Amino acid sequence: MCGRIVQTAVPHVLAEEFFLDAVPxxxxxxxxxxxxxxxxxxxxxxxxxxxxxxxxxxxxxxxxAGRPGGTQLINARSETVAEKPAFREAFRHRRCLIPVDGxxxxxxxxxxxxxxLFRRRDGRPFVLAGxxxxxxxxxxxxxxxxxxxxxxxxxxMRPIHHRMPAILPAAAWRSWLATPATRAGELTALLQxxxxxxxxxxxxxxxxxxxxxxxxxxxxxxxxxxxxxxNLFG
Numbered sequence: 001m002c003g004r005i006v007q008t009a010v011p012h013v014l015a016e017e018f019f020l021d022a023v024p025x026x027x028x029x030x031x032x033x034x035x036x037x038x039x040x041x042x043x044x045x046x047x048x049x050x051x052x053x054x055x056x057x058x059x060x061x062x063x064x065a066g067r068p069g070g071t072q073l074i075n076a077r078s079e080t081v082a083e084k085p086a087f088r089e090a091f092r093h094r095r096c097l098i099p100v101d102g103x104x105x106x107x108x109x110x111x112x113x114x115x116x117l118f119r120r121r122d123g124r125p126f127v128l129a130g131x132x133x134x135x136x137x138x139x140x141x142x143x144x145x146x147x148x149x150x151x152x153x154x155x156x157m158r159p160i161h162h163r164m165p166a167i168l169p170a171a172a173w174r175s176w177l178a179t180p181a182t183r184a185g186e187l188t189a190l191l192q193x194x195x196x197x198x199x200x201x202x203x204x205x206x207x208x209x210x211x212x213x214x215x216x217x218x219x220x221x222x223x224x225x226x227x228x229x230x231n232l233f234g
Contacts, residue, residue, distance in 0.1 A: 001074075001075045001150055001161070001163050002074075002075055002103055002105075002128070002148045002150055002163075002164070002165040003033070003034060003074065003075075003104070003105075004031055004032065004033055004103065004104040004208065005029075005032045005038065005098070005100045005102070005103045005104070005128075005148075006029065006030055006031070006032070006100055006101045006102040006103065006104075006117070006119075006218070006219060007026070007028070007029045007032055007038060007039055007099065007100055007101060008028040008029065008030060008101050009099065009101055009125045011023045011024050011025065011026055013125070014026070014039075014052070014099060014125065017099070017124075017125060018041050018050055018052075018097065018099060018173075019048075019049050019050050020041070020049055020050050020051060020052060021044050021049035021050065021051055022051075024039065024052040026039055026052070029214060030214050030215055030216055030217075030218040030219060031104075031208050031211065031213055031214040031215075031218045032057065032214075033057075033211035034057050034058050034072065034074040035056070035057060035058055035072075036056075036057055036211070037054040037055065037056060037057070038054070038055060038057045038098060038146065039052050039053075039054055039098075039099065040052070040053050040054070040055050040096040040097065040098050040130060040132065040144075040146055041053075041096060041097035041098075041099060041127075041177075042096050042097075042132075042177070043177050043178065050097075050177070053096075053144060055096075055132055055143075055144040055145055055146040056143060056144070056145040056146070057074055057145075057146060057147075057148075058072050058073060058074050058145055058146075058147070059073040059074075059076070059086065059087070059090065059131065059132070059133055059145050059146060059147035060073070060133060060135040060145040061073075061086055061089075061090070061133050062133070062134075062135065062136075073086055073087075073147050074147060074148065075147060075148055075149070075150050076091075076131060076147045076148070076149050076150070077149075077150055077151075078129075078149050078150060078151045078166050078188065078191035079151075081131070081149060081188075081191075082184065082185055082188060087131060087147070090131035090132060090133050090147075091131055091184055091187075092181040092184045093181050094131060094132045094133060095129070095130065095131055095132075095176050095177060095179075095187075096130040096131065096132045096146060096177070097127045097128075097129075097130065097168065097173055097176065097177065098127065098128040098129075098130040098146070098148060099125045099126070099127055100125065100126060100127075100128055101119065101125055101126075102117050102118055102119040102219065103117075103118050103128075103165055104116065104117055104118070104204070104208055105118065105157070105160050105161045105164070106160075106161070107159070107160045107161070112206075114203055114206070114224065115203070115204050115205075115206060115208050115209065116160050116201045116202065116203055116204065117201060117202060117203075117204045117218075117219050117221075118156075118157070118164075118199050118200075118201045119199065119200060119201070119219075120198060120199060120200075121197070121198065121199065121200050126167055126198075127167065127168045127170075127173060128148050128149070128165045128166065128167060128168070129148070129149040129165075129166040129167075129168050129176060129190070129191060130146050130147065130148055130149065131146060131147050131149070132144050132145065132146040132147075133145050133146075148165050148166075149165065149166040149191055150163045150164060150165055150166060151163070151164060151165075151166045151191050151192060151193055152164070152193050153193060154193035154194055154195070154196045154199075155196040156196045156199050156200070156201065157193075157199075160201070164193065164194070166190075166191040166192075167194040167198070168190060172190045175187065175190070176190065202221040203221065203222050203223075203224040204218060204219060204220065204221065204222055205217065205218070205220070205222050
């Protein structure tokens with residue numbers, strides 16, 4: 001699964017990287033958790049560029065309105081996304097890019113879990129495949145919610161967790177946003193484990209378990225007694 005992300009890229013870097021119509025006004029986030037707002041990239045209306053939109057992390061399909069847990073669909077399995085009722089319409093019609101600087105995953109251990117941060121080796125932002133849905137609240141206010149797609153773990157991820165977010169290469173960004181609904185099924189070929197050489201990981205403080213802990217110290221490496229090293233090049 002993918003339950004925490006990092007979004008700290010400088011806004012003008014995002015504007016250049018993702019061909020945005022305008023430089024977004026974003027606050028760096030070191031520990032974004034489900035139920036919070038995350039920055040997503042969508043095609044711009046009537047323009048050649050893209051736009052950034054903040055969305056609630058936790059997909060809320062209209063037919064789940066009023067049901068307990070209806071905003072907690074934080075992940076969607078790539079293998080079944082085209083058929084699952086909760087995701088299939090969004091997969092056909094409402095796909096988004098989720099730019100991140102990293103994501104966290106927890107390794108289960110006796111006596112607790114150790115969080116790890118996964119980032120690109122070159123430090124650049126990368127993109128997770130996302131879906132989104134509009135949702136109307138009482139009173140008529142409409143907001144957007146989103147989910148992150150996951151796939152099987154690659155060799156780097158596997159010792160920590162059996163799943164990982166689906167990372168889209170730059171060559172696939174346009175297809176992910178622009179492919180028409182009639183050809184959406186072709187996009188499942190893009191949702192593969194990322195190449196093992198793309199990412200490295202290191203252990204971080206268990207303080208990231210707390211959503212309110214959102215500061216640069218979240219991503220700093222710590223000593224891992226079990227690993228005997230910081231795994232900076234794992």
